[in-house]
Amino acid sequence: MRVLAAMSGGVDSAVAAARAVDAGHDVVGVHLALSRMPGTLRTGSRGCCTIEDSMDARRVCDKLGIPFYVWDFSDRFKEDVVDNFIDEYAQGRTPNPCMRCNEKIKFSALLEKAVALGFDAVCTGHYAKLVEDPDGNVELHRAADWAKDQSYVLGVLTHEQLKHSMFPLAETPTKAEVRAEAEERGFSIAKKPDSHDICFIPDGDTRGWLEERIDLEEGEIKDTSGEVLGTHRGARAFTVGQRKGLSIGRPASDGKPRFVLEIRPKTNEVVVGSKExxxxxxxxxxxxxxxxxxxxxxxxxxxxxxxxxxxxxxxxxxxxxxxxxxxxxxxxxxxxxxxxxxxxxxxxxxxxxxxxxxxxxxxxxxxxxxxxxxxxxxxxxxxxxxxxxxxx
CATH class of the missing domain: 2.40.30.10 (Translation factors)
Known part of the structure; x- marks a missing residue:
């Protein structure tokens, strides 16, 4: 098969691409440029899609002897992931940008382009498994390593998209085994840390990032009975379950901490209560x-x-x-x-x-x-x- 390997610059996608090559597929590596202003270097394990990541992906492809390309999907990423993230928070909701990226970018825009260019499948380093039922229909299952299982963030994939997907890490028992394999193959990224947090907010300060992009107005913090407990700087930057940043100033009658129970964007109110x-x-x-x-x-x-x-x-x-x-x-x-x-x-x-x-x-x-x-x-x-x- 002709396989397009999505190369993030991380160890998982590198080993996945290598296994696709070992399986005899005609593999081409591609790194997605998702940021209009990518950072030159990563900071620890924060962020992804930096210039360093694209260079790491290129070195892996050179090692494997396969072609490598960088595709600019920054406009689609901004519209479908970043702008969607802002819009959802503006409406008082808490979105998952990784779900939107898989849905709109990696398995929609990328897959559509890959199929149009004659590729049979897109290969990624996700930990998930594809299984065919007795009638030949493709099903998505959890990976062997439940600790690393990523089937949740792939839950947005459709039947048609699954038919053109490939997850070579499905049966790998542990991430440690993937790193060991990368080292054996001579990949310089064998010990590269995993990326965490939201890739377009690499410093991890989601509230601060949102405050620069959403119009926030001071409003009331209430308990479930309607009593006003304090004020906030903007309801839209809160999320259900949040404890920090309430600044109510006086303890609850039982002395226990309060948590955000509900966000009401129409009235700009935050409702708080006990953990229970x-x-x-x-x-x-x-x-x-x-x-x-x-x-x-x-x-x-x-x-x-x-x-x-x-x-x-x-x-x-x-x-x-x-x-x-x-x-x-x-x-x-x-x-x-x-x-x-x-x-x-x-x-x-x-x-x-x-x-x-x-x-x-x-x-x-x-x-x-x-x-x-x-x-x-x-x-x-x-x-x-x-x-x-x-x-x-």
Whole structure:
């Protein structure tokens, strides 16, 4: 096969490309230039897509004896990832830019260009597994190393995209083995630290970065009864579950810390309460997609009614709301609901174990066993027993 290896400049994508070469594929390496003003050097493990990263990727390709190119996707990245990140926060939601990057850049823009140029697949260093069912349909599953499993951030991939994807690290037991292999192959990046944080906010100061890009106005901090506890510099820069930066100035009656329970952008209010109040047992997601074929219950619902209040059959799942969180048992169904006064299709997830700090804008990825079924963007998350929060 003709394979386009997406080379970040890190050790995972380097070993993935090397394994694709070893498998006999015709491999070409490409580094995505995602920043209009890339830094010259990384700072520790923060950030990515710097000039140093592109140079590291080039050295790996030279070592492997494969062609190497740099493709400028900075305009698409700014529009689909960075601007989306700002817009979501401006509306009081907490987005996941890695999900958007995988959805819009690495497995949409990149894959579309690769297929147009005659490539059969895009190879990446993600830790995830592709499995064919008895009918030849591709499924996305967790990787062998659950500690490094990245199937969550790939939950946005569609059936068609999975058919053109390749994840050579799927069965690798540990990251240590990947680094050892890189050293054996003579890659200078064998001990290069992993990148963390948001790549376009390399200093890690998300609030400070947002304050320069979102109009923030002073507003009120309230408890769930409506009592005003203090003021804030702008509700849109907060996120559900946040503890730091509230600056209320007086302790709660029980002496315990307060956490952000809800952000109300229309009234510029931040609602706070105890850690226990963060627990939610129902999540409603919009814009659901399926990683492979949809769940049978969803397929049957697609052929049914679209009337408000209509629901699909329920199906058992595991729900995960963060990249490295533990999944929890849940029951899901599709429902024609009402979002902001308009009919909307929702993925409703009822959790058997409450989760804390679930924020609108995050992604809920649903599994059955190790298989990723699909995902949805969280529109609402609440406790069914707490109408004071659920009602807003």
């Amino acid at each position: 109040m963060l627990a939610v047992d129902e999540i409603r997601g919009i814009r659901e997609t399926w990683a492979g074929l949809p769940a049978p219950e969803a397929q049957r619902f697609d052929a049914g009614t679209d009337q408000p209040g209509a629901t699909s059959e329920s199906f058992d799942i595991l729900a995960q709301v963060r990249a490295h969180a533990d999944p929890v048992p849940a029951v899901a169904h599709l429902e024609i609901g009402n979002v902001d006064g308009e009919p909307s299709r929702e993925l409703v997830v009822r959790l058997e174990e409450p989760l804390r700090g679930v924020a609108p804008g995050q992604t809920v990825v649903i599994y059955q066993g190790t298989r990723v079924l699909g995902q949805a963007t969280i529109n609402r998350a609440y406790s069914l027993s707490r109408p004071d929060i659920a009602g807003h």
